[in-house]
Amino acid sequence: MGWKRLAAVAMVSGLALLTVPATATAVGVKGIGHNASGLQPNATPGSEWHGSYIWQNKHVWCVQYALPAPDSNVGYKEGDALLTKAGKPLATDIAANISYLLLRYSTTKSPDEAAALAHLLHTWTSPVDGDVNLDAKDAKHLAYDSAFYASKLPPVVMEAVARLKADAEVNRGPWTLTATAPKEPLIIGTESSWTLALLKANGKGVTNAPIGFNLTDAKLADGSVSGQATTGADGSPAVVKIISTGPNPSITAVAASPADKPVVHQPIPTDNMQRMVTTGGEKTLNAAANGKAKTAPGIVKITKIDSETKKSIAGVALRVTAKDQTSPAVKQDDTPLVGTDGKPLVLQTGTDGTVAVPDLRTPQEICLVEVAAPKGYEEFFDPKAPPAACGTVAAGQTLALELVNKPNKPVVPSTIPAGADGQTPVATAAFDTKLRPGLLLGVGGLVLLGVALAGFLVWRRQ
Incomplete structure (x- = not known):
């Protein structure tokens, strides 16, 4: 990345600095930068230097303006948080500015940028504050006269000061790394877009920043x-196209960021010497996102067929159920497939004798149960054991089922062929009856009795 120019001084933070102590009057060796054309009153000679120092063959950067610069024979140890010359904590934004500029420009080969960096470091760490002022007679309490040196440094340096300060304001840490899963439902085997965002302290994205990632499921x-x-x-944000392979897809991301705060190193033998500062290197950022993925939804399509003609049957009501033919089937969103009555959904075959049920959770065994017999098929319909067709719908597939209905038995009327006269035939029946003699007597008696009764009834009426 363009912003990633690690400072050689960052190496200092990992070292145990146990060099033999030297006196506080040691004079540092100048590195890269500019001398101002004048020296602030009461400042230690050499304080007109604005740039890096060479310490044990490394370019280092100093704070605690006007105190002696570090000599290579002076040992340094890692100290606490960087404070102002008055002993107060730096403002959060100032600390972040210093950390970013050390990371970004401490290895610069430009004397103008080096002098600008030194000017900003002294301006922010040695301002006027209480006992630290511009009239102090000793170096320990002398504040940095930013306006004085602005007039004594080359104009190109002050141009660099403005540019570096603006860069820090825009790009300083802390940066934030976020990972985001898609909002839409995730389908196993289907590609989806996940995002990785790296934001600066001002909420704007870091440009052209690499972000590493690892995937699970x-x-x-x-x-x-x-x-x-x-x-x-x-x-x-960076966009990562991911194919879910399991029910719990996730992404973990890692990116580098400037440290939030600079690391300060103090001289071992004395406080009467400048401190060295470094970012301490980069800070590692981590982020993660996860989601829930399902198998692709399936479809069930059923066709109602006449068992004899093999033609489709329209207008047949079918109930969509689970395997038990009682409870409802389950939709892709894991909700039950029910009608407005809260019971398993009932559908009707169309004019082509078919009906389709889409968006079903997979894998799942589905049954379509006939609710009532269509007209002309009532005779073989048993409401206690209605016809049903079942099968398992697979991910992203269409399950085709057939349900066959047996038509009613036809009623064939008996007729007699029409006569020659063309009259409507009348069905007749001829009976040839033979009776035995004994039976004839009985019959005659019954006839006589009937006649007698008839006469009696006539008499009663009269």
Whole structure:
């Protein structure tokens, strides 16, 4: 990255600095930078130097203006947080500015940038504050006269001062790394877009920043499970195309950021010497995001067929159920597939004799149960054991089912062929009856009895 120019001084933070102590009058060796054309009153000779110092073959940067610069024979140890010359904590934004500028410019080869960096360091760490003032007679309490040196340094240095300060204001830490899963439902085997954002303290994105990542229950299109994405030239988030391979896809991301605060190193033998500062290197940022993925939804399509003609049957009501043919099936969003009555949904075959049920959770066994017999098929319909067709719908597939209905038995009327006269035939029946003699007597008696009764009834009426 363009911003990633690590300072050689950052190496100092990891060292145990146990060099033999020297006197506080040691004179530092100048590195890269500029001399101002004048020396602030009461400042230690050499304080007109604005730039780096060479300490044990390294370029280092100093604070505590006007005190003697470090000599290579002076040992340094890591101290606490960087304070102002008056012993007060730096403002958060100032500490972040210093940390960023040390990371970004401490290895600069430009004398103008080196002098500008030194000017900003002294301006921020040695301002007028209580006992630290511009009229102090000793170096320990002498504040840095920023306006004085601004008039004594070359104009190109002050131009660099403005540029570096603006750069720090825009790009300083702390940076924030975030990972975001898609909002839409995740489908196993289907590609989705995840985002990785690296934001600066001002909320704007870091430009062209690399972000490493690792995947779980997911892969890239080429099958790999790790990689590196880059933020946009405008700071927009990096987009990672991920294919979910399991129910719990996730991404973990890592990126480098300037340290939030500079690290200060103090001279071992005395306080009467400048401190050295470093960012302490980069800070590692981590972020993660996870989601829930499901198998692709499935479809069930059923066709109602006449068992004899093999033609489709329209207008047949079918109930969509689970395997038990009682409870409702489950939709892709894990909610039950029910009608307005809260019971398993009932659908009707269309004019083509088919009906489709989409967006079903997979894998799942589905049954379609006939609610009532269509007209002309009532005879073989048993409401206690209605016809049903079942099957398992797979991810992203259409399950095709057939449900066959047996038509009613036809009623065939008996007719007699029409006569020659063309009259409507009348069905008749002829009976040839044979009776035995004994039976004839009985019959005659019954006839006589009937006649007698008839006469009696006539008499009663009269």
